[in-house]
Amino acid sequence: MEKILIEVCMGSSCFSRGNKRNLELLQEYIRKEQLEETVELRGRLCAGSCKKGPNIMIDGNLYSGVTPSLLKTLLQSLSSRKR
Numbered sequence: 001m002e003k004i005l006i007e008v009c010m011g012s013s014c015f016s017r018g019n020k021r022n023l024e025l026l027q028e029y030i031r032k033e034q035l036e037e038t039v040e041l042r043g044r045l046c047a048g049s050c051k052k053g054p055n056i057m058i059d060g061n062l063y064s065g066v067t068p069s070l071l072k073t074l075l076q077s078l079s080s081r082k083r
């Protein structure tokens with residue numbers, strides 16, 4: 001099965017706007033739900049949408065203004081896709 005690709009913008013703007021915390025949450029979630037085989041987590045460089053950040057891409061779809069609660073919702077919909 002193809003992995004779900006999650007790319008977290010590591011540019012300084014997104015990182016300070018919340019991706020530092022989002023990244024920690026993602027790592028925790030992947031570990032807790034044992035999604036290592038399902039999800040590929042990557043950092044990406046600034047994509048020029050800093051004003052809308054923090055930005056996270058999931059399988060090529062850009063999500064902006066990602067708060068921890070939005071991230072949780074996104075992750076829950078991903079878990080239903082595993083297996």
Ligand code: FES
Nearest residue numbers: 009011014046050
């Ligand atoms: S820092 Fe994330 S889009 Fe620029």
